[in-house]
Amino acid sequence: MTLRQLLHIPATTEKPLIAVPLMLGPTGKLTPFAQKLQAQNPDIVEWRADYIADDFSQAVVWQQVKAGAQAELNQKNVSTMTEAKMLAEIDNAKQEFLANWPMMNQQVIKELTAAVFNSVGEFPVLLTYRTQSQGGKGEMSPVEVATFLTFALQSGYPFAAVDIEYTMPEELRAKVITTARQQQVPVILSYHDMNQTPDDLHAQLVDMARSDIDVIKLAVMPQNDNDVDRLLSATRAFSESQDKPLITMSMGQLGEKTRIIGYQFGSELTFAALDGTPISAPGQISISELLQAWQ
Numbered sequence: 001m002t003l004r005q006l007l008h009i010p011a012t013t014e015k016p017l018i019a020v021p022l023m024l025g026p027t028g029k030l031t032p033f034a035q036k037l038q039a040q041n042p043d044i045v046e047w048r049a050d051y052i053a054d055d056f057s058q059a060v061v062w063q064q065v066k067a068g069a070q071a072e073l074n075q076k077n078v079s080t081m082t083e084a085k086m087l088a089e090i091d092n093a094k095q096e097f098l099a100n101w102p103m104m105n106q107q108v109i110k111e112l113t114a115a116v117f118n119s120v121g122e123f124p125v126l127l128t129y130r131t132q133s134q135g136g137k138g139e140m141s142p143v144e145v146a147t148f149l150t151f152a153l154q155s156g157y158p159f160a161a162v163d164i165e166y167t168m169p170e171e172l173r174a175k176v177i178t179t180a181r182q183q184q185v186p187v188i189l190s191y192h193d194m195n196q197t198p199d200d201l202h203a204q205l206v207d208m209a210r211s212d213i214d215v216i217k218l219a220v221m222p223q224n225d226n227d228v229d230r231l232l233s234a235t236r237a238f239s240e241s242q243d244k245p246l247i248t249m250s251m252g253q254l255g256e257k258t259r260i261i262g263y264q265f266g267s268e269l270t271f272a273a274l275d276g277t278p279i280s281a282p283g284q285i286s287i288s289e290l291l292q293a294w295q
């Protein structure tokens, strides 16, 4: 099965799918992104939830609740004893907060998801939370990441696919995969090496393909041109011998050409930034640079 078939995106060209990253923080505005999206018309939007999810993590929300309670306390001119009592109450409130957190968390994630879907309209949405070690912004723990992805998948909004990291502990990966299967959402297993291009790329791809997932994505950093050629050869060898759709790229400036010609070697999707929006990985180019290179 091809990636287009899996994601139900009909082919109008022999070129690969184009995915654009949506990297909005809590103060970012969705409308300008949505307008650019309509004008530049890529195939997929990758919601890089790591740019926003951490601002709604348990620790951050509790700090805000606590700061609010303390500010109120500071305004009241109370005796030391009353203050001690009120501080103890804040502590009790924490227990209540923690008990209610899963419900609040689920609701917040649903609202974030709704905001994304409402602004991107008909565009297929790929759900991604990328941790710092894999080149993202996210600092949540693996359990929090798995919970985030699970709640987002269960929010009732139809994701086109979900990305999970190869480095996520196996039992958490299984939890997200099970939820994705229940929601009939294809799973992309991703591996990033932000420093180098591993020696045995084929072995890496074959190992990833053993998991119960639908698509493999490999993004690695080249040190020289040979690394870039190795990435392209491994892409060809894997895509000719295995059934699972593959997405690969060599990052940084050295690897730029893989984003343009990778499809000729079997990579079925390429990431590009909407014109006028930031790139989500080193070496990523804009949509118009990509289209121009294809002419």
Ligand SMILES: O=C1C[C@@](O)(C(=O)O)C[C@@H](O)[C@@H]1O
Pocket (backbone or CB within 6 Å): 021, 046, 048, 128, 130, 135, 190, 217, 219, 249, 251, 271, 280, 281, 282, 284
């Ligand atoms: O995995 C990838 C690929 C990527 O890292 C790139 O190199 O274009 C960009 C990320 O947003 C995406 O999740």
